[in-house]
Amino acid sequence: MATTASAVDASLHLSRVNQAPFATWSFTLKGMDEMSHDSPKPIQPLALDVVHLMAAGEVVDSLAAVVRELVENALDAGATRIAVSLWPQRWQVSVADNGAGMGPADLQQAAVAHATSKISTRPDLLNIRSLGFRGEALHSIAQLAELEIRSCPQSTAGASAKGEGCQSGYQVTYGANGNPAAMSAVAIAPGTVVTVRNLFGSWRARRQVPSPAAQVKAVASLIQQLALCHPQVTWQVQKDGVHWFALWPGPTAKTLMPQVLRKLHDTDIEETSEDALAAGLYLAIGLPDRYHRRRPDWVKVAINGRPVAVDEISQALMTGFRRTIPRDRYPVCFLHLTLPPAQLDWNRHPAKSEIYVQGLDEICDRTTAAVGQLLQIDGLSEAAQTHRATALIQAAEAAGEYSVSRQGIPTDGSMPPQSLSDALPHATPGALTAIAQVRDMYILAEHEGGVCLIEQHIAHERVLFEQLQARWQMVPVEPPIVLKDLTETQIERLQEVGVDIGPFGDRLWAIRSLPEPLSDREDCENALLELSLGANLEAALVATACRTAIRNGTKMSLPEMQTLINQWQRCQKPRTCPHGRPICLTLKESSLAKYFRRSWVIGKSHGV
Numbered sequence: 145m146a147t148t149a150s151a152v153d154a155s156l157h158l159s160r161v162n163q164a165p166f167a168t169w170s171f172t173l174k175g176m177d178e179m180s181h182d183s184p185k186p187i188q189p190l191a192l193d194v195v196h197l198m199a200a201g202e203v204v205d206s207l208a209a210v211v212r213e214l215v216e217n218a219l220d221a222g223a224t225r226i227a228v229s230l231w232p233q234r235w236q237v238s239v240a241d242n243g244a245g246m247g248p249a250d251l252q253q254a255a256v257a258h259a260t261s262k263i264s265t266r267p268d269l270l271n272i273r274s275l276g277f278r279g280e281a282l283h284s285i286a287q288l289a290e291l292e293i294r295s296c297p298q299s300t301a302g303a304s305a306k307g308e309g310c311q312s313g314y315q316v317t318y319g320a321n322g323n324p325a326a327m328s329a330v331a332i333a334p335g336t337v338v339t340v341r342n343l344f345g346s347w348r349a350r351r352q353v354p355s356p357a358a359q360v361k362a363v364a365s366l367i368q369q370l371a372l373c374h375p376q377v378t379w380q381v382q383k384d385g386v387h388w389f390a391l392w393p394g395p396t397a398k399t400l401m402p403q404v405l406r407k408l409h410d411t412d413i414e415e416t417s418e419d420a421l422a423a424g425l426y427l428a429i430g431l432p433d434r435y436h437r438r439r440p441d442w443v444k445v446a447i448n449g450r451p452v453a454v455d456e457i458s459q460a461l462m463t464g465f466r467r468t469i470p471r472d473r474y475p476v477c478f479l480h481l482t483l484p485p486a487q488l489d490w491n492r493h494p495a496k497s498e499i500y501v502q503g504l505d506e507i508c509d510r511t512t513a514a515v516g517q518l519l520q521i522d523g524l525s526e527a528a529q530t531h532r533a534t535a536l537i538q539a540a541e542a543a544g545e546y547s548v549s550r551q552g553i554p555t556d557g558s559m560p561p562q563s564l565s566d567a568l569p570h571a572t573p574g575a576l577t578a579i580a581q582v583r584d585m586y587i588l589a590e591h592e593g594g595v596c597l598i599e600q601h602i603a604h605e606r607v608l609f610e611q612l613q614a615r616w617q618m619v620p621v622e623p624p625i626v627l628k629d630l631t632e633t634q635i636e637r638l639q640e641v642g643v644d645i646g647p648f649g650d651r652l653w654a655i656r657s658l659p660e661p662l663s664d665r666e667d668c669e670n671a672l673l674e675l676s677l678g679a680n681l682e683a684a685l686v687a688t689a690c691r692t693a694i695r696n697g698t699k700m701s702l703p704e705m706q707t708l709i710n711q712w713q714r715c716q717k718p719r720t721c722p723h724g725r726p727i728c729l730t731l732k733e734s735s736l737a738k739y740f741r742r743s744w745v746i747g748k749s750h751g752v
Contacts, residue, residue: 368404439474443476
């Protein structure tokens with residue numbers, strides 16, 4: 145049987161997915177109130193002149209496409225609970241929601257070609273505020289499958305509660321032309337249940353590619369992305385009649401990301417939001433010193449509640465992470481833009497996954513700036529470091545001579561709720577005080593909330609890299625430095641970064657100018673060879689910073705350590721070095737107190 149709308153409520157007892165650590169940047173999106181769901185309008189066929197203005201037609205080519213269209217209709221109806229049931233081998237889908245519902249008149253028109261309640265005139269095409277608007281989805285599905293809709297409008301339920309009528313809905317089955325084949329009254333909770341059976345039964349070629357397993361995977365990805373766009377909605381998904389997964393609502397996408405990416409923790413995510421230039425921007429990122437991926441499969445972009453593919457915006461996101469994550473790794477980020485409808489044209493792709501956006505350059509600039517803002521360290525003592533510090537302490541304790549039962553103490557790296565709410569001061573230059581050097585490699589620094597270990601070489605490398613980005617200056621060198629056996633590619637690379645290089649004999653080349661940071665180094669020749677192997681100017685800056693930074697094993701005085709710490713805190717992207725390695729580990733005082741059992745009652749700890 146298809147899942148009913150009431151079944152959505154009945155299954156809410158399922159246990160919640162544990163929330164994990166993230167770091168995020170959040171804000172209220174401008175325009176979301178404007179997209180709120182007004183009283184439903186009747187479903188009516190569009191005029192032919194409006195239909196002809198639509199550049200793309202509806203294409204239903206997979207289970208995921210069916211789920212997408214049905215779920216978008218549920219969201220447009222104002223649903224706060226959506227249940228999706230899949231039977232892949234039977235090519236059957238059911239989507240139940242608690243949205244506005246439909247009366248008999250709307251059900252008569254629901255699957256007619258180009259019949260919709262979301263637009264009606266030409267100007268409406270330039271003011272799209274809903275996820276669906278062409279009125280083609282249900283008609284296309286009816287042509288490819290057996291379509292059944294059961295629905296009860298919320299207004300009927302309200303009248304029943306007041307004793308003005310009986311609570312009842314209607315069940316309609318549709319023919320291939322989209323016209324109702326049969327209609328009957330049925331008892332159903334307010335909302336809508338759409339059931340699609342024998343999908344592609346009349347077009348078997350559509351069942352070949354992609355495979356059912358791949359289509360099911362696409363459904364999961366689709367629901368996860370829509371959940372990030374609509375975090376206020378409860379999602380429940382069944383496969384072959386068995387619970388598959390659930391996503392529980394929250395105030396922002398940050399609360400959903402730990403459920404979607406199970407290895408992430410809520411303190412590994414930063415979120416931000418802003419409302420400027422008539423457009424809202426919400427951005428949540430996985431902090432690069434803790435989380436990144438092998439593929440760019442989690443650079444997600446959404447506009448006005450719908451996941452989209454806009455290459456320019458995705459590239460702007462990844463540009464913001466340059467020189468903060470390791471080579472050949474990709475960030476985790478979710479960007480949700482709320483733009484004025486007049487700035488968008490959805491008639492680019494049948495699935496509405498691609499879109500024309502006006503003012504794209506300005507949006508990309510704001511996106512890159514938002515990433516840069518989130519990559520700064522606003523609080524060294526924040527809970528974002530807690531799970532890493534806890535794991536470190538657990539490892540140290542396991543190797544120690546004194547060990548006790550950890551029963552009742554979390555072993556997943558999480559901290560008790562009360563410790564996560566500790567508000568600690570933000571880190572500003574001067575807030576960290578250098579107190580020692582550990583093995584001539586790490587700077588031990590104290591702050592109000594605990595202590596930090598800072599790797600001196602890569603911290604200095606980050607400082608120098610950003611300084612070199614701000615100024616890249618060549619200075620003459622006398623006498624010239626002579627290099628031999630350079631390839632044409634190496635010579636071109638040195639010339640690209642500004643080095644004055646010329647022939648000096650058989651397979652010999654004279655260097656008459658070089659970057660100022662390398663001019664006083666004893667290993668200048670090796671550094672120039674390294675520069676010649678770089679891919680571009682940025683790679684040259686990284687190589688120069690790495691070559692010039694304080695080496696591990698170098699003793700530093702307290703004033704020198706303090707100066708380096710202050711410079712590092714002022715960096716724009718202080719979380720990682722230009723190669724993507726984490727620079728700082730923060731140990732909160734609460735973590736230390738937990739390790740040393742300072743919360744124990746002495747009598748109980750000794751069995752008294």
